[in-house]
Structure formats: structure tokens, C-alpha cells
Amino acid sequence: MTTDDTTQTPLDRLLAQLELDRLDRDLFLGDPGKGENRLFGGLVAAQSVVAAYRTVDEGEIHSLHAYFLRPGRHGVPIRYVVYRIRDGRTFTTRDVVAHQGGEAIFNLSCSFTKPEEGISHAEPPPDLPGPEGLPEWEFARPDRHEDREMIRRWERQSAVEVRTVDPDGPPAGDIPRRRVWMRVKGALPDEPVLHAALMAYASDRGLIATARMPHGMQRGNWSGASLDHAIWFHRPPRFDDWLLFTSESPVAHAARALIFGQMYRPDGTRVASVVQEGLIRMPRGAAGS
Numbered sequence: 149m150t151t152d153d154t155t156q157t158p159l160d161r162l163l164a165q166l167e168l169d170r171l172d173r174d175l176f177l178g179d180p181g182k183g184e185n186r187l188f189g190g191l192v193a194a195q196s197v198v199a200a201y202r203t204v205d206e207g208e209i210h211s212l213h214a215y216f217l218r219p220g221r222h223g224v225p226i227r228y229v230v231y232r233i234r235d236g237r238t239f240t241t242r243d244v245v246a247h248q249g250g251e252a253i254f255n256l257s258c259s260f261t262k263p264e265e266g267i268s269h270a271e272p273p274p275d276l277p278g279p280e281g282l283p284e285w286e287f288a289r290p291d292r293h294e295d296r297e298m299i300r301r302w303e304r305q306s307a308v309e310v311r312t313v314d315p316d317g318p319p320a321g322d323i324p325r326r327r328v329w330m331r332v333k334g335a336l337p338d339e340p341v342l343h344a345a346l347m348a349y350a351s352d353r354g355l356i357a358t359a360r361m362p363h364g365m366q367r368g369n370w371s372g373a374s375l376d377h378a379i380w381f382h383r384p385p386r387f388d389d390w391l392l393f394t395s396e397s398p399v400a401h402a403a404r405a406l407i408f409g410q411m412y413r414p415d416g417t418r419v420a421s422v423v424q425e426g427l428i429r430m431p432r433g434a435a436g437s
Contacts, residue, residue, distance in 0.1 A: 159334040162307040165191065166198050166345055174203055174230040178246075180222050187220030189254070189374050190352030192246055194345040196256040199228040200242040201341040207240055207260035209344045210381050216374045218253040220246075226253070238262055270382075273416035276313050279329035279390050285312035285354070308350045309333050317361055324361040324397040326354060331390045344385035347420060350393070351379055351409065356426040359397035359405030363428075372428045375404065383419045390414050395422070403429050 156164070161181065168176040178195040180187050193214055201209070220226065226248045233241040239261050246254035284303060313327040330350050336342050356372040363370075395409040409422030 157334060158305055158307040159332060159336075162191075162346075162349070163337075163342065166194060166342060168195060168198055168202070168228065170202065171227075174232065176202065176228040176230070178226040178228060180220060180224065180226055180248075183222040187222055188352070189216050189220065189377075190349040192216075192220050192226065192254045193256065193352060193377065194349035195226065196228060196244040196246055196254060197258065197345045197348050198341055199230050200244050200256065200258050200260075201344065203230050203232060203242060204240050204260050207262045208340050208381070208384050209258055210261045211379065212256060212258035212348065213376070213378045214254065214256040215376045216254055218248075218251055219373070220248055220253050224248050233257075238264065270418045273392070273412045273418065274327070274394060276327060276392065278414065279311045279331070282311040282313060282329065283315055285310040285315075285328045307333055308346075308353070310353070324358050325395070326358040326361075327392070327394045328354065329390045330393050332387055336388055340385060343387045344381070346387045347381075347385050347391075347411070348379060350387070350391075351411070351420070351422045352377060352424070354393075355395055355407040355409060355422070355424045356405070356428060358395045358407050359400055359426055360428055361397075363430075370428060370430055372426055375425045375427050378423045380421045381419065382421070383417065386419070391419070400428070403427055 165179050165181055168178050171177055176199045180191065196214070197209065197212065226246050229245050229247065231243040233243055239259055241257070241259050244256040244258070245252050309331050311329045313329070314325070318325040332346055336346065352374060356374065360370065360372070392412040392414075393409060395407050397405050397407045399406050405426050405428055407424045407426060409424070410418060411420040411422070412418050
């Protein structure tokens, strides 16, 4: 398990991190890679999805529910323990607990299902422009030059490209809302586990930024973290084209914000729904909402 080759593309490095070492039947070891600051929670979620998939013989993931328990760290291997909760004729359930440095940092419960004919309906997708020609999304719009350089470095090193439909955000007084197009920077192998893991990885990006829109928060004057995260895959996970990822935050209170997300294919098919509760804290003594 190595991710140190500087000649690799960002996607190559991420895919290498998803190649977990199998230590036992239901025990895996993941590499968080090198880096600075707190580990991106979406990577832990993606590795947990891979660990769960490796213990399932048939079916594809249709839902996951997770709690971010403690911040992860770079440079310290993560141990993933899988619990085989249920193996049914149609549905299979797995729990995964991620441990780092002797402490649990992430807990995942997920369900897999076999293909089945049945009812189907969906509301119309939003009428929005496609990704061509749209600017890259910045998770912050700082004024300081050094922060802009940090953002450019993040975008260069990211395996997922993100372009924004609303660079100026929603109108004043409107619900906090973010609408972006996302795609993987390269071709994914035709393995359902990798498509599901990469969708889980990308789904954790930018949701807290949606919730802090109306509060005038600039970089450095707030702190935030994902608390819990859920995804429902309405279609078999595929991430080999652009996905429209819309999100809105209808309510926040006591430093916790709720964010709803939706993922659509370019043809308007809704493929996944996302819900997250995020923690957003202002500095002590700052005015809150």
C-alpha cells in the first residue's frame, strides 16, 4: 500500500488509497496519505465503503449512514473493522468502524441490494446550464493572496473537478443554496465499488460551505466539521461523467446546520440524495445567528 509516487495523477493517488490491505476476513488497513491539517472526512467515508464492499458477494450499495466521531490525521494508518450484520436474500447490511491511533474516528452503517423491478418516479431536475464554460468552484473566496494560492493548490491536487453554477451564491434572503457540477479527473475502472466510493468521497465536499453562506463567515473566523452523513443511491453508483450536485440548508441552530443534497446525471436523472448535519462554530464573543 503506497501513495508516495509524485508522478501519479491526483486520481491515481486517490485510487491507490482505496486499495485497502486485507489483514483478516473482516479487517482492513487504509492509507490516509501525507498532508497538512485535518484529514478530509470524505476519504474515510470512501475507504469505509470499500471495506464494506469487500465483504459482500452480491448486490450494490443503496444507502449509507455515518457518523464522524473524531478528526482523522494524515500519516497514521486507519484500521477498518467490518461487522456482518445481515445477509438476506435481497438486502445485505454491513457496519464499519474506522480506528486510528487506538480510537474510533468514524462509524458507517450501509445496506446493499440486488437488482429488482418496481415503482419508479422522480420530480423534474432543476433547469440549469451544463458544466461547459462554468468557472471552477472555490470553497472560499478569500481576499488574501496566500489563501488564493492555497485554493489553487487544493484544486490542482484534487481528484474531483468542481464547477459552479452560482459563483455569487443565492440572492440575499433566499435559502442558502449551492449548485455545482462535479466529475472525476480521469477514467475510473469499471468496478462498482470504486464508483460508489468516489461518489461518497465527493458528497462530503462543500456541504458546510452551503450552510455558512448567510452568516458572513470568512476564512479564519469560523470552524466546522461534518457530524453525520447519509446517502441514498437511487440508481447503481456511476461516476464516469459529470454529476450535478445541488445542496440547500433550510435550518441551523445551536451551531448545527442541516444540509440536503441531490445528485443528477447530465440527462436529468436523479441518482442520489444526500443529507448531512454539520457543526459550524464562530469564535468566542462573535455575534451568532
